[in-house]
Amino acid sequence: MGILNGNDEDNRIGPSDIEYSRQIDPSESESMIMTSKSPREEMIQDIDKVFSDFRDALLSLDSQDDEIDKLTDQLHSSIGEMMKISKNYEYHGLPVTGFVMHCLLIRDFLRYVLDKGFLNKSKPLNDVKTMMQGFQLLKELLVHMHQTQMKKKQQQSQSSINDDDGDDEILSTKSTPKTDENFNPTVTNDQETSNLCLFPAGEDETVFQLSTLARAIGFQEVLHREFGSFWLTNKTTSNLLSVFRLACGFSYKGFLRTPRLVLSKKYRARCYVRAASTANIRVPFDSAHFLDSHISRKCWANICANNSNAIGKNFWIPAQSRWIVPENGGGIIEKKLPEGEKKLVRCRLVRPRPNVINPDGIVIFHCHGSGFVITRPEVHDVYLKKWVTKLGDVPVVSVDYALRAKYPRQFQDTLDAYLWLISGDKMVEDILGFHPKKLIFIGDSAGGMLVMSNILLINEIRRKCPEFKIIMPDSIVTFYSAFWLNAEWSSSKIMSIFDPLLHYGNILAIAGCFSGVQGSKKTFKNPPKNRLVKVSRYAAEDMRSIKRISFPRRMDSWYLEDGRINAKMFRQVHSLLESPYVTCPKYDRFDDLKDIELCLVTTFGCIFLDDNIEMAKAWKGPIELHALEGLEHGFLFLPFEREAHQFSLEKVQQVINKSRSVKKSDLSNNNESTVASDRL
Numbered sequence: 001m002g003i004l005n006g007n008d009e010d011n012r013i014g015p016s017d018i019e020y021s022r023q024i025d026p027s028e029s030e031s032m033i034m035t036s037k038s039p040r041e042e043m044i045q046d047i048d049k050v051f052s053d054f055r056d057a058l059l060s061l062d063s064q065d066d067e068i069d070k071l072t073d074q075l076h077s078s079i080g081e082m083m084k085i086s087k088n089y090e091y092h093g094l095p096v097t098g099f100v101m102h103c104l105l106i107r108d109f110l111r112y113v114l115d116k117g118f119l120n121k122s123k124p125l126n127d128v129k130t131m132m133q134g135f136q137l138l139k140e141l142l143v144h145m146h147q148t149q150m151k152k153k154q155q156q157s158q159s160s161i162n163d164d165d166g167d168d169e170i171l172s173t174k175s176t177p178k179t180d181e182n183f184n185p186t187v188t189n190d191q192e193t194s195n196l197c198l199f200p201a202g203e204d205e206t207v208f209q210l211s212t213l214a215r216a217i218g219f220q221e222v223l224h225r226e227f228g229s230f231w232l233t234n235k236t237t238s239n240l241l242s243v244f245r246l247a248c249g250f251s252y253k254g255f256l257r258t259p260r261l262v263l264s265k266k267y268r269a270r271c272y273v274r275a276a277s278t279a280n281i282r283v284p285f286d287s288a289h290f291l292d293s294h295i296s297r298k299c300w301a302n303i304c305a306n307n308s309n310a311i312g313k314n315f316w317i318p319a320q321s322r323w324i325v326p327e328n329g330g331g332i333i334e335k336k337l338p339e340g341e342k343k344l345v346r347c348r349l350v351r352p353r354p355n356v357i358n359p360d361g362i363v364i365f366h367c368h369g370s371g372f373v374i375t376r377p378e379v380h381d382v383y384l385k386k387w388v389t390k391l392g393d394v395p396v397v398s399v400d401y402a403l404r405a406k407y408p409r410q411f412q413d414t415l416d417a418y419l420w421l422i423s424g425d426k427m428v429e430d431i432l433g434f435h436p437k438k439l440i441f442i443g444d445s446a447g448g449m450l451v452m453s454n455i456l457l458i459n460e461i462r463r464k465c466p467e468f469k470i471i472m473p474d475s476i477v478t479f480y481s482a483f484w485l486n487a488e489w490s491s492s493k494i495m496s497i498f499d500p501l502l503h504y505g506n507i508l509a510i511a512g513c514f515s516g517v518q519g520s521k522k523t524f525k526n527p528p529k530n531r532l533v534k535v536s537r538y539a540a541e542d543m544r545s546i547k548r549i550s551f552p553r554r555m556d557s558w559y560l561e562d563g564r565i566n567a568k569m570f571r572q573v574h575s576l577l578e579s580p581y582v583t584c585p586k587y588d589r590f591d592d593l594k595d596i597e598l599c600l601v602t603t604f605g606c607i608f609l610d611d612n613i614e615m616a617k618a619w620k621g622p623i624e625l626h627a628l629e630g631l632e633h634g635f636l637f638l639p640f641e642r643e644a645h646q647f648s649l650e651k652v653q654q655v656i657n658k659s660r661s662v663k664k665s666d667l668s669n670n671n672e673s674t675v676a677s678d679r680l
């Protein structure tokens with residue numbers, strides 16, 4: 001597992017301290033361990049070595065293939081181009097962007113081809129050529145996105161000059177983007193292109209990118225038929241993703257096609273790509289509905305999350321009715337909801353066994369991921385119980401926010417849970433054993449966006465009502481989180497075709513549900529009144545799960561019209577999700593939060609890599625940024641990824657220990673939190 005780290009302790013003045021380390025294979029020569037080289041130089045040297053080995057393997061073939069030689073030269077030349085373009089978008093020179101991800105995927109693919117001996121077989125050799133052509137297509141898409149950003153910046157500069165001259169001419173950028181063959185994308189000017197945003201494209205560029213990817217069906221089928229998750233380090237992970245592809249194909253074709261799906265690798269890959277490319281909130285998400293069933297949660301608890309040293313307990317809390325998350329825009333709404341509109345929010349307490357009272361009053365406030373559409377906090381016990389066991393006396397309160405709900409319902413549930421936790425209500429002490437004095441916010445995937453947005457909402461409450469008692473968190477830790485979910489594309493999202501879990505179709509299906517365009521639910525859940533109702537509800541839940549797995553519901557995808565990307569719907573979704581709580585880096589008051597420490601953990605295999613880079617650029621306080629190689633999005637769910645789990649636990653322990661050492665003022669007398677500003 002390679003780890004690329006960046007630390008910033010000086011309020012972002014001057015360069016970050018960067019450390020790069022990766023696991024060295026015993027077969028590699030000692031010359032590969034280049035501790036004195038920069039991360040970028042080490043990456044390029046590693047990639048060059050793989051290309052050299054690949055060319056040597058081509059020369060050893062009985063017959064030479066001019067086409068594959070040409071493709072190899074093209075891909076190798078694209079490495080330097082992508083690395084140079086990446087510099088325009090990086091955080092303090094840290095080579096962590098979708099452009100760099102593209103280079104590392106090429107490296108891992110060539111290494112996989114060499115390890116598996118694909119060059120010695122005629123049929124796989126044709127598949128290798130198809131894959132190399134696909135990588136070349138992705139490179140052209142990345143260059144096109146960079147061109148669009150540069151042209152947009154030039155137009156903005158020209159518009160600013162015109163405004164200064166009193167010229168009222170308006171420059172429009174809403175025409176469909178076209179590739180400029182005379183444009184040199186690698187030419188950089190530090191004053192003109194430094195700190196460019198990785199999300200420059202807008203709706204038109206996003207439609208262009210997705211329309212091109214949707215036509216690359218052959219490339220995607222070969223990828224998922226022959227090469228699978230070649231970029232992952234753990235074989236078990238690859239096998240699990242193969243099962244997921246099978247489940248997606250099953251949800252797409254139904255029960256009667258099961259034998260062919262199991263027996264034919266080609267048919268299975270074709271069905272998966274069709275299902276993923278036309279995904280909606282019902283297919284393939286109905287095939288993942290088993291994760292939310294009562295039976296699955298019990299099995300998961302006993303097999304993967306069984307821990308005799310920790311205990312989990314569900315409880316319901318009353319939602320507050322004063323502070324309301326706005327449906328559009330930023331800020332916060334202060335009003336009194338009618339009595340009949342109040343609801344309950346389900347939460348889960350995970351604590352060590354036996355219960356140990358925390359003298360520091362530290363509580364981890366946690367929000368789970370899974371795209372706002374599936375799973376509950378119980379599923380995340382697989383790592384939460386390990387954490388509380390190691391931490392000893394720090395409990396976790398995890399919010400079971402509304403699933404498949406229209407924005408901002410999930411954000412409202414999270415805010416309500418936080419305000420209840422700091423309310424001083426006797427129920428808080430009855431459940432936790434104490435009233436929280438210090439909070440650590442932690443979230444993974446979609447949960448990372450929820451905890452970050454919660455911070456922004458809390459800040460808005462504090463600004464609007466200074467006398468309102470607020471406990472600001474000491475630190476925020478997020479894992480492979482999304483921070484930009486308004487249907488705009490970026491360089492790392494172009495790589496979504498490699499990820500079975502987060503294929504672009506699945507992301508678009510989530511955005512449709514999130515925006516209320518398709519598949520969202522409006523129902524409120526309340527706790528069962530007695531055991532009979534509880535058992536009946538669980539039974540109905542399990543039956544519904546079995547039905548949805550066996551007979552997936554059919555519906556058209558909101559983002560497609562006659563098999564093509566629907567640009568009009570994209571603009572509609574973009575307008576519905578134009579909020580700083582959905583695009584967190586756009587928030588304009590981060591100076592208010594500069595005393596809070598932020599730790600971002602992501603992976604080079606995560607399509608939300610760019611989200612984390614933009615979040616790091618926007619944050620004004622102390623920050624750590626960690627990019628891990630060879631790991632899937634959602635690695636916290638995978639017990640066998642021990643090294644990644646240990647790394648994550650160490651990050652959590654660091655912020656807890658730092659919080660213990662901080663002497664905070666009496667928050668009952670001081671509305672402003674006193675938080676350490678040292679580097680983690």
